Amino acid sequence: MSEPKLDLSPSPSDEVKTTTCYMCACRCGIKVWLKDGSIRYIQGNPAHPVNKGVLCAKGSAGIMQHYSPARLSRPLLRVGERGKGEFREIDWEEALSIATAWLKPIRERNPDELAFFTGRDQSQALTGWWAQQFGTINYAAHGGFCSVNMAAGGLYTLGGSFWEFGEPDWEHARYLMLWGVAEDHDSNPIKLGLGKLKARGAKIVSVNPIRSGYGAVADEWIGIRPGTDGLFAFALIHELLRTDRIDLDYLVRYTNAHHLVIDDPGAADDGMIARDGEGRALCWDRLGSSPSPGEREGVMDRADSATPPQPSPSEEGEGAENQAYRHALGVVAEGAFVDADAPGISPAVVGEYTLPDGRRARPVFHLLAQRYLDPQYSPDAVAARCGIPADTIRRIAGELAQAAFDSGLTLPIAWTDTHGRRHEEMIGRPVAMHAMRGIAAHSNGFHTCRALHLLQLLLGAVDAPGSFRYQPPYPRPIPPANRPGKARRADGTLDAGPLGYVHGPEDLLVDANGAPRRIDHAFSWAYPLAAHGMMHATIRNAWAGDPQRIDTLMMFMANMSWNSAMNTAETMCMLTDKDARGQYKIPRIIYADAYASEMVAYADLVLPDTTYLERFDAISLLDRPISDADCAADAIRHPIFDSATQPDADGRPRDVRGFQSVLLDLGARLQLPGMVDAADAPAYRDYADYMVRHQRAPGVGLLAGWRGAEGTLEGKGPPNPKQLEAYIAHGGFWHAPIPESARYYKMANRDYLAWSQQMGFIGKAEPVVLQIYSETLQKFRLAARGHGPVQPPERERARVEQYFDPLPIWYAPFEGEQVEEQPVESSLSSAGKARGERAAECTNAYMSSAASPATPPDGDRGRFPLSAITQRPMFMYHAWGSQNAWLRQIATRNYLYVHPDTAARYDIADGDMVNVDSHNGRITVQARCVGNVQPDTVWTWNAIGKRRGAWRLAADAPEGRQGFLLNHLIGDRTPKGDYVNADPVTGQAAWFDLRVRIERAAVHDEISSQPQFPTISVGNVSPDPLRYGAAFRKR
């Protein structure tokens, strides 16, 4: 018996290069093994801080992405009608001349006529700056339709956020609650972390209408009804308060729980925090009976004139509360108003106090306890609405408290707080939470996100060992310092980056009448805190010329005619709609994509990008950092291949350029300040040059590693001409571990803040006081009540008043409420009226309207009784995975998943075709019965459905024929038509508010989903078998 001789040590490569993956935005480190000039294997880089050697399905399929037949080859100029996909290939000189010719007059006339929106990329540090230099306010990245509720909810509360700016303490958490997380941007870190929690036996709770992925491995699945998480959180808060299982010491140390809120209805500062002459927040110090000036550090002067707490004057008789106060007064008779940030004080967290000026004030905690102890938030009261048994809510509250308070976890690490006090150990609160778009993508998401942060804070579980942790550069001041640019300077540039964080009404981008200035209406009264812009409102507004006509829509890496659009069919129509003179209503569209996506067909000028292995990229701390809680990190991508040597599927050489370099070239051609030198010559050779030499502020550039002429500085320092070489030699990334004493309590940890300042992350090493109570929100509310120089127009006042509650609130998601409010017949027509007629007739050609049955099929359940949501599949990245020969085999089509009981109710069998109706229209798709979903919810995988012919898939590919998008059903406006289908605070797209009804479709012989749009023809791909790797095998 002889076994064949095997070569067990074949040389896997001629060369290994390390760079950063871009099969998704997680940005893991990869080792690319090259053999005979092509990719032999891509593996995770074990040294990399993000993925520590592991690699997800997408990352592992990088080979097929790099060699995708859908890659674009050269610049394209539209020749046919827009949307048909008929182009002429042009060279770069012509392409850039055309673009310059289009943009130059805009820049001279009115830079705002350029709307520049970027999608999935992470070069916002460049693109935002470019827009600023161009001078347009109409710039945003995709965050507004993505997860701005998480970002803003966190940044306005914690100075950091879930999303990818924070993470559970994977090493120490004993209890993890995942709220609405399917995949997140932190794909691999979360999976690595879950593996650790599992190995340690920590309990994982998944709050999600669907039990798949992370929910599948969770110890407990809470199949919540969509949009009700805020209520659930309030009920948990209610229980924690009721049972007094909260960390009051934490609250007074790190949050504004003890800050006194002025109670002076009608006053311009009603609801603001009481402050001393220097603007320092006040609290009532129970031990401060007779402080003599200077006796205790940090106590403000006026403190000694403090009056003891007074019972509130009762207006109409005496309520129980006042009696209670009176009764309680015996207990606390002494005290003083002091600087709430002073050390060594004993702040009161409840009670009513009369300020030196005679007005009343109550601590923030008092207000919150009052609100959330209300019976309307008791577990029994919310159980039915959330679909969670009250006993479960009570039990979870108990478990949270137990895990937080009874764990005994401390880390023997000494640290010093911002008052200079040394603590010998770090006290743990090993309850971690993480939340994502299940919370964010609802019209109540901002407040729900804040509710979760409130819950964490009550448990003392923010940046304590075992809890949620900040990743540098967070925490940052609340709100972050940078405000959106509003005005143009003399050189035409904007006075600040177009995106930012408004601190009050004065920062809004509204005109004298309070109307929106931006094309997407971000930072308007309708969506004041739209920190990431509102890309999802851009196409409609550009089409409608609201607030003004634009000339050119320039987009980058965003499939806006398909999976990132709401109301897809109408969006496509708006993109091609013409005015009375036969001109496109959106006159020009420039689009940069690397692949033949659905959006390419709608461009007038296509700028073909490289693949991620062919260009330089900066994964910058100025952008969306890849730091983890223990280190700051950034990274680069660098060309593994020269794109000219990587022919397209037809064997022709490709002539593509990295978009960032193209943007700089364009900037130089337009003579944009900063992009040309004194001699008007291009200031930067290309993006790589910019990455090295550009300084945002002195010493601050895109990359933080190896700065200074010698490459010895970190964080800040003069440019280092050899910086990129240093990165490449170091595996493509830089990381700086946080000193051990600085790794927790970062918001008040002296060492951390000093380190953070030294790195250039924060201007001043000052503690960040976490804001349970948001004065920023209250400012808007006061404006709505008629205070201040910038006030909302009349029609917006009630809305602002309602949604700018300084404490978290819950309200039913808009769509669910509105579709039920309206009489059956008028829903569509009145919505239609409210938003002007539908964009061109053409929409109706594709979308059949939801039939309105005389009797709602589900009677008392309402006309649209089901929620419909999507999830990210772990193995696909939005639209761009389907061109990948390997990934598409995993899911070539998608199904609508329906709970068997629900299916039975509607007489639907597994595999049936079903009509799914929303207020926005109808789709017909194949249903599958699965039990892993809350029964009032149906779901499908996101972005599997493709337009026929796109991505160079065969026209009969299942992605186009059977796959489908839920987006056709999702209105870009609310059913009433008065606002964008979005959160009223941040403008975050409310994808998951969608409500539908289902019915069995007339039987089809052949499964084909509806609607179907004309096939895009971008050329066919050879049907020959793909034998990748055959060449490597020695025979």
Add this chain to the structure above:
Amino acid sequence: MTGLPAPSQRKLGLVIDLDTCVGCHACAVACKQWNAGGIAGPLTDENPYGAEPFGVWFNRVHSYEVAGLGTRDPGLRRQDAGANGEAGPKGGAQERSVLGKAQAESAVPMTVHFPRSCLHCETPACVTVCPTGASYKRASDGIVLVDEDKCIGCKLCSWACPYGAREYSAVEGVMKKCTLCVDRIYNEQLDETERVPACVQACPTRARHFGDLGDPDSDVSKLVVERNGRDLLPELGYKPTNKYLPPRPRRAGATTDATPVTPSSAGESLDANQLPPVLRWLDRVLSR
């Protein structure tokens, strides 16, 4: 050669933790890319961009639903139905009467992700049925391989495998299967830490473990003992080497002592019935 070698001391294989697997397909794709260019490559894809893509995969990830014992309990369904209406705050009591706590929590079903590749069986019929000797089990470490130079593509071995681990490629005309990454695990050109199967190295949750299951002291063997690792379809007698760790019991219920906490410091001097509960914190001495 299709006679089976005497059982080897070394039994290399995988241990897959179903408690931790999130079903991400990373192992499947990593396997595909490593092996496409490896000794068993290519893993041909027919119709790669067309209507019926059809590729060779050595590792595939299934998802199942596991009905909790009692899922079909009418109680749960009534609860579902009860919770459907916008019953508002008052719905709770009615719902609780229908759904007892224990009942609700025992009824919780599970979703389980299940990766499936060759189990490198001890007594695999896939080898013995092979008419050509192309299929063989390595005497030294138990890895089951196909010698593609001998294979005639009769497919019989794939019929003989109960675990669906063999993949025939009509384009190549030969049978293919998981090699346990034999060209990685012994590959001296790789960093020692990287000498593990591609699927193991990629797995983001680290739910896959590789090692010698013939050695009772190996990490994998210990894991199997500790977590009660199971064989698939043991009754067929193939004696798989790979083991699966079943999900740990779900802890939806009382793992922690979750008896409602008693208010620890609701001031004894205050009568909770009379006072607004907020004031319970009035006398709390906190330190900043």
Add this chain to the structure above:
Amino acid sequence: MNPAFSVILFTTLSGAGYGLWFWWVLDAFSLGMARIGPERWFAWLLAAAVGGVLVTVGLLSSVFHLGKPARAWRAFSQWRTSWLSREGVASLLAYAAFVACFAGLYFGRSDLAMGASITLAVIALATVCCTAMIYACLKTVPAWRQPLVLPGYLLLALHTGGLVHVALFVLAGVQPALSAQSLAILATTSLACAWVKEGYWHAIDRIELPSRAAATALEGFGDVTPFERPHTEANYLTREMGFVVARKHSRKLRLFVLLLLTIVPLLALLASALLHGAAVFALPLAALAALAGAFVERWLFFAEAKHVVMVYY
């Protein structure tokens, strides 16, 4: 299991061929080689040749079923463990015996011819047994791992071979040596086929595949049902092992098998026995019907067999 045309054709035709050879040997043997008079030579040679053609066409079709037909020779090597290999070896030996038989006759060595032909008869049946065992040894296909599979294969080979045998003789215008007995024997095989197949179907209808829970290490957790397959479209396993024939179709097809395999031959045999001159039409008809019946039976044999791996799907 996917009923691959080539495999069905192979087992049907080569089965009939080996059966035919068996009858042919028996026929010759019962007369004694020497007494094959010149008037029978033609029929006798015809039967031998048709047997050879059936066997060869069958074998060729099975070779072309292979992914690498050029390497088919390798299949003779693993006769120690593999039934497929044994089948290959047996088929070679059958050819050898067949050739030896004629060589004996040619060289006037009737003892050799006699010995070779007896060997041929035995090997012909052994080959059929090997074919049957390829299936019957698979634990993965419970419908094949049945006691009636081997008898079924043998019986069908004898039945179809026998009917072809008598048909060829009447077509050649002579009576087979065992004319009366033949008819009786074939009537018996007709009935036996029905009986064996009924028994088989009865048995496989009661087979249960292992539980999905046992297949996924989830025993004790509850009912396991698929949520998502690894791939939304077909793969090798679902195409090769995932073929299912609807129950109502299979019921119809089973009746059809009985009709072709049993009823038609029985009626034909009866007609040949009772009506003078009917044989020349009836027997070929019976043979064709039986071949067709065997073909459908073989198709069902695959199509109704469920592979264990499908519990994963």
